[in-house]
Amino acid sequence: VDIKQGKIVSMRLCVGSRDPMEEVAQAVVLAGKGIEGDRHNLNEDGTKSKRQILLMDRETLSRFQLDDGVIRENITVEGLELSSLTDGDRVSVGSEVVLQITGECEPCSRMDEIRQGLQVELKGQRGMLAYAESGGTISVGDSITVSVGDSITVI
Template structure:
């Protein structure tokens, strides 16, 4: 089954390591480059098109997708699922109480491992899985992700709170909770995360290697073999 476009686009471009071309969520060190929502969520909750704010919309469901899963979209694009998108209060503007009941039906976030062009009706195939060196980077628990990013900062380097928020995939408003979350780390690790006022000396870290994938993203995938070895396919991709 193929989906139909909510906005008529003949194609959309995914950029390796960045996200969707011209999308505000594109960023080299973001785990939220792409948000994928399923038709099932729209039907289950009776939502108008676009309410979930997805980058891509696929036929079927996404609540059973898991972190680390690799999805090939069409002939070119390879996506790396990171974690479930947390329901936020903005959803309640469209339907009161939606954020409290939608759960994992909200959608799944992903990074772009291999870029290319996606078209309406492209098949979405699970072709394997891989996790980063610290699996907590892809945890559904935002606190675990914050701690994982802090642990990844190399000795002698530091990052600002704003960078930590972006790399952990949380809103800037979460920064006020960082001191409490980071308090459980060894002092020498916690000191690698600094407020803007503290970030005046030493060498900053740009997040290089944080989301390095231990997979060969240049290998062509045989769709027939993938279908034979994988769970049921997720056909149809829709770009809003």
């Protein structure tokens, strides 16, 4: 099993679909729901959302000359290329939280509001969506570890 590690460099909550993201130094992850206070923690009909948490790496953001949070990710990491992850991979964050990758985030038309053509440029590189398998508190500076090959069937 190949182990890859990085760290959280910034975090933010999406409180409303068009509202500015709220930057936080610490967040509570709720098992089966996502980040407390984030609008993606449940689908509108109350069912489990596969897009609870959006993870993005700073290395990819830098390649596109984008700042942390511009593409509306919840967690920005450094030292871990997220595009190498696949559905079902498990990601450990800090000492308690385990996230399960549910797939890549498709760039939407809102990316072109940031910069014309960005939606197409970011194809396959807009970060990874994850489901909160186990909860706890996470903080900026926490390690984020992936055991590649330690994957399970996607929910």
